[in-house]
Amino acid sequence: MSRSPGRKQENHKISRELFVLTYGALVAQLCKDYEKDEDVNACLDRMGYSIGIRLIDDFLARTAVKKCRSYSETADVIAQIAFKMYLGVTPSVSCSSATRNEFSLILDKNPLVDFVEELPAERASLCYCNILCGVIRGALEMVHLAAEVSFLQDRLKGDAVTEIGITFLRKPEDRKHRRN
Amino acid sequence: MAIFSVYVVNKAGGLIYQLDHYAPRADTEKTFSFPLDLVLRPHDERVVVAFGQRDGIRVGHAVLAINGAEVNGRFTADGKDVLEFLGNPANYPVSIRFGRHRLSSNEKLMLASMFHSLFAIGSQLSPEVGSSGIEMLETDTFKLHCFQTLTGIKFMVLADPRQTGIDTLLRKIYEIYSDFALKNPFYSLEMPIRCELFDQNLKLALEVAEKAGPFGPGS
Numbered sequence: 001m002s003r004s005p006g007r008k009q010e011n012h013k014i015s016r017e018l019f020v021l022t023y024g025a026l027v028a029q030l031c032k033d034y035e036k037d038e039d040v041n042a043c044l045d046r047m048g049y050s051i052g053i054r055l056i057d058d059f060l061a062r063t064a065v066k067k068c069r070s071y072s073e074t075a076d077v078i079a080q081i082a083f084k085m086y087l088g089v090t091p092s093v094s095c096s097s098a099t100r101n102e103f104s105l106i107l108d109k110n111p112l113v114d115f116v117e118e119l120p121a122e123r124a125s126l127c128y129c130n131i132l133c134g135v136i137r138g139a140l141e142m143v144h145l146a147a148e149v150s151f152l153q154d155r156l157k158g159d160a161v162t163e164i165g166i167t168f169l170r171k172p173e174d175r176k177h178r179r180n
Numbered sequence: 181m182a183i184f185s186v187y188v189v190n191k192a193g194g195l196i197y198q199l200d201h202y203a204p205r206a207d208t209e210k211t212f213s214f215p216l217d218l219v220l221r222p223h224d225e226r227v228v229v230a231f232g233q234r235d236g237i238r239v240g241h242a243v244l245a246i247n248g249a250e251v252n253g254r255f256t257a258d259g260k261d262v263l264e265f266l267g268n269p270a271n272y273p274v275s276i277r278f279g280r281h282r283l284s285s286n287e288k289l290m291l292a293s294m295f296h297s298l299f300a301i302g303s304q305l306s307p308e309v310g311s312s313g314i315e316m317l318e319t320d321t322f323k324l325h326c327f328q329t330l331t332g333i334k335f336m337v338l339a340d341p342r343q344t345g346i347d348t349l350l351r352k353i354y355e356i357y358s359d360f361a362l363k364n365p366f367y368s369l370e371m372p373i374r375c376e377l378f379d380q381n382l383k384l385a386l387e388v389a390e391k392a393g394p395f396g397p398g399s
Contacts, residue, residue, distance in 0.1 A: 053369060057358040060330055064351065067310065067330055142331045 016111060023112055027128060037125040044127070048134020049141075056139035059085065071168045074145065075103040078136065078166075087111055091164070101168040104152060106161050119156050127151045129162075136166065146170050183346075183386050184322060184338040186353065187288070190370045191332035193296030195289045197373040200282075201386050207244060207279035208236040214272040220263060225253040226281055227262045237278045245277040292336075299326065299334065329354060349389040356381045 026047075030040045059065075059082055068074040072095060079093045083105070091105040112129050119126055127133070133149040140147045146169040153159035182204075188197035218232035226242040233239050244250065246265065249257035256265055265271055283291070295314075303313040317324040323341045327350035328334045335353050337346055360378040361367050367375060 054358075054362040057329065057331055057333070057354070057362055061351070061355040061358040144332075 020112060020114055023131070024115070027126075031123060031126070037123055040123075041125075041127045041130045044130035045134040045137070048131035048136075049138035050134075051131070052135040052138020052140075053142050055086075055135060056142045059139070071101050071103065071145075074140075074168075075105070075166060079105050082139075083107075096165070103166045103168075105164045105166070107164070108161060110155075110162055113156060113162075116156060118158075124157070127154065128156055129154075133164065136164070140166075140168075182340045183343060183349075183390055184340070186382065186386070187292055187334075187336040187338075188353075188357065188373065189292050189296055189334040189336065192370065193293045194370070195292035196371065197378075198285075198288055198292075199379070199382060199386075201383070203282070205279065206236065207277055208241075209245075209275060209277040210235065210237070211273050211275045214269040216266055220266065222254055222263065227251070227254055229278060240280070241278040242281040243276060244279045244281070247275050295326075295336070296334065299328070325350060327351070327354070333357070343390070345389055345392050349385065352385050352389075353382060356385060 027040070027044070030043055034040045034043065063081055063085065065077055065081065068077055072093075075093045075095075079091045084090050088111065089107060089109045091107040094104050094106065096102050096104050110129060112132075116128060119128065127150075130151065133151065136149045137147055140149075148165075148167045148169060150165055151163070152165040153161055153163040155162045182202040184200070184202055184204075186197070186199045186201065187195060190196045217234075218237065219230045220227050220243070221230045222228075223242075228242045229237060229239050231239065243262055246256050246262065251257065251262055254262055256262055266274070266276075299313045303311045313328050314326050316326070318341065320341070322338050323343070323346075324336060324338050325346045326334055326336045327347075333354075335350050335357070337350060337353070339346055356378060357373075360375050360381055361373050362369075364375050364377075367373065
């Protein structure tokens with residue numbers, strides 16, 4: 001987590017271990033606080049949402065990406081620029097619907113789960129990284145793109161890969177009227 | 181070279197931050213004897229010069245102070261009506277300070293919302309789809325530069341017409357906003373920005389921008 005060059009401050013690098021441990025402690029505490037997995041997932045999503053609505057301006061300020069003209073451009077920017085910048089990984093993007101508004105990000109490396117083997121038996125439907133879904137949803141909402149984001153596959157649950165699905169909700173024609 | 185002020189407007193058109201960095205104060209104080217050769221008239225909440233421009237006192241300037249005491253709108257510091265006071269020969273000779281009145285915070289709020297509406301009209305009038313909106317408003321005494329982010333926040337900078345590098349300054353202000361306002365967990369989005377660190381870093385950025393340009397003869 002370093003700042004872009006040209007800033008007067010020294011390079012503040014915080015250790016990745018600290019970040020992963022903090023996230024793990026957060027999830028563990030939520031599991032203690034809530035009985036049901038759905039509640040934990042919802043809480044993580046809400047937290048991610050409040051991160052996402054702030055993170056988007058930081059992302060736009062640092063990268064100066066232009067307005068995306070299509071949903072696939074947006075998905076590409078999320079995968080190739082945003083994920084790279086904040087998590088250091090680049091998921092691959094695939095479009096999974098004929099209407100061109102459903103996309104999947106396939107992560108083969110996920111730094112948040114580096115130290116997690118598998119979910120405990122009583123927490124089988126916990127989405128460990130659900131905060132990422134909230135972040136993406138919050139960030140997209142601030143640029144006027146409503147989307148549903150969820151985990152389609154999760155390595156921690158035994159699937160082959162970790163897959164995040166993004167479904168854009170509004171039709172492309174409606175977007176024109178939302179300018180300014 | 182100077183940057184006069186910075187305005188930050190949220191998505192709904194409300195002013196969330198305003199800084200007057202440099203205000204060219206052109207106050208003139210003069211002593212007058214009866215009868216007053218300037219024509220004064222009330223305007224809104226102030227007494228302004230309507231006719232008789234001379235010696236740096238221009239039409240539109242407001243009465244700021246009488247005999248050193250600041251006036252309170254249309255009334256002197258001790259509660260007398262300004263026009264009555266100046267109509268009475270017994271009060272002369274009198275020293276009056278004229279100058280351009282400073283905008284009150286309510287007026288700034290109104291002007292920011294008006295600009296927000298003009299900006300929306302500007303982008304809709306555009307013959308091309310996806311216009312950036314008003315980027316610059318130019319007059320003979322200042323240039324207003326505006327930058328709207330993809331999230332709908334507008335950053336406006338009023339600067340001297342010869343000042344360069346405002347585009348970079350606007351991007352830098354966006355970065356400072358995303359750092360010191362957004363990353364502050366106690367700052368709620370779309371609300372007025374009251375973060376000390378934001379103020380300090382913004383002032384630093386303005387000073388850097390002022391020092392940097394323009395490059396040219398006699399700068």
